[in-house]
Amino acid sequence: MSISKKIVDDFVANDVSFITTVPCKQLAGVIDEVEARPEIFHIPSNKEDEGMGLCAGAWMGGKRPAIIMQNTAIGVTINTLATLTQYYRMPLPILISYRGELREPVACQVEMAVHTKALLNQMLIPTYHFHKESDADELDAILKYTFMCNKPVAILTDASFWGGYGDQ
Amino acid sequence: MIRSEILKEIAPILRDQLVVCNIGIPSQELHAIDDQPTNFYMLGTMGLASSIGLGLAIAQPKPVIVIDGDGSVLTNLGTLPTIGNNCPDNYILMIVDNGSYGSTGDQPTYTGKKTDLAGMARAAGCDNVVEVQDVDTGEALQAALDSGKGTVMIVKCDSGNAKNPVITMDPVIIRDRFMKAVAS
Numbered sequence: 001m002s003i004s005k006k007i008v009d010d011f012v013a014n015d016v017s018f019i020t021t022v023p024c025k026q027l028a029g030v031i032d033e034v035e036a037r038p039e040i041f042h043i044p045s046n047k048e049d050e051g052m053g054l055c056a057g058a059w060m061g062g063k064r065p066a067i068i069m070q071n072t073a074i075g076v077t078i079n080t081l082a083t084l085t086q087y088y089r090m091p092l093p094i095l096i097s098y099r100g101e102l103r104e105p106v107a108c109q110v111e112m113a114v115h116t117k118a119l120l121n122q123m124l125i126p127t128y129h130f131h132k133e134s135d136a137d138e139l140d141a142i143l144k145y146t147f148m149c150n151k152p153v154a155i156l157t158d159a160s161f162w163g164g165y166g167d168q
Numbered sequence: 169m170i171r172s173e174i175l176k177e178i179a180p181i182l183r184d185q186l187v188v189c190n191i192g193i194p195s196q197e198l199h200a201i202d203d204q205p206t207n208f209y210m211l212g213t214m215g216l217a218s219s220i221g222l223g224l225a226i227a228q229p230k231p232v233i234v235i236d237g238d239g240s241v242l243t244n245l246g247t248l249p250t251i252g253n254n255c256p257d258n259y260i261l262m263i264v265d266n267g268s269y270g271s272t273g274d275q276p277t278y279t280g281k282k283t284d285l286a287g288m289a290r291a292a293g294c295d296n297v298v299e300v301q302d303v304d305t306g307e308a309l310q311a312a313l314d315s316g317k318g319t320v321m322i323v324k325c326d327s328g329n330a331k332n333p334v335i336t337m338d339p340v341i342i343r344d345r346f347m348k349a350v351a352s
Contacts, residue, residue, distance in 0.1 A: 018227060041226060043254055045219075046246025053216030054250070057188070057223025060208070060347050065223070083212030084220075088343040 003133055004029035012039045014143040016066045016093070018058040020044065020051035024070040024097035026162045031068060048073035049080040052092065059090050064147060066093040071100070071116045071156065081123055081152055091150045093143055098156040103164045120154050127154040130161045169302035171264050172197045172330035174323065178306045182233060186350060188221040189235045192271030193329045194264065198235065200332040205345040209335055215243030218261050222251055225259035228350060231313060232258055238265040238279040252293025255318035262309065263320070268327040286322045294320045
């Protein structure tokens, strides 16, 4: 089974039925899989804070949401995480492409990578880092944890987890 | 008319509906005029009222009315294409367009100058866009509800704010009572 399919299987098994995405090359397979599943309403957003707004509304409407985005978006979403998701105590799994780690070909991506964990830590957001494919075995437990505690929870997935960048 | 006068006039229509209300003075005014568990007051997060309301409208079947502002929509312009391409029939976005950032001291926005929000919404793919004058808001809102079609309303009105206290209700209580009203 592909890792993208396994990840989306875990979302579906945990009744996540509303997913918003902002694309990243690493996440393309997951986004395709989200789009293909009839159990999931997939709504692409134009910016990640907008996506978190959509997720807040969907959760209040009775659906379990998730957002899929790149780590550069941590810089875009700090205010929304603090004043909406955390302030109103809402659950939100955040599946993040962790650009700028080992095997990264684009130097500028490193500039946000060095802030990523520090910002998540400062925001008191529980953070899990998938480096090897087997790390994804914890996703089911992470999703259960997120909806148990009603907090945003970050899942960082780096290039090694996705198998590198190929011929780039 | 200023925003608070419009809200007073449409309060009887809003009362039985799910309402997502924009940050700052709009929420303070609605809270003071007619506090209801069906009102979701934004206490922070400038710009996201339309997005929260859209997620809510997609997730469940009851009508959702978003009370937004021109400044707020300008902050989150990406919302218009998302609405245009995903708008459910139970979603009404009412943009109170007073041409100013009311909560921060009535600094002018670009909609008071050359920018046309109705035109932008149409260009973004929103099918039912209506521009109305303040005095016609109630009639237009009721018509949008009765139409059973997703609608974006631009309500042109005067700049100005009523003086009301800040909302001191705990956010988790606002959210919890709202979710109970959604589910009831």
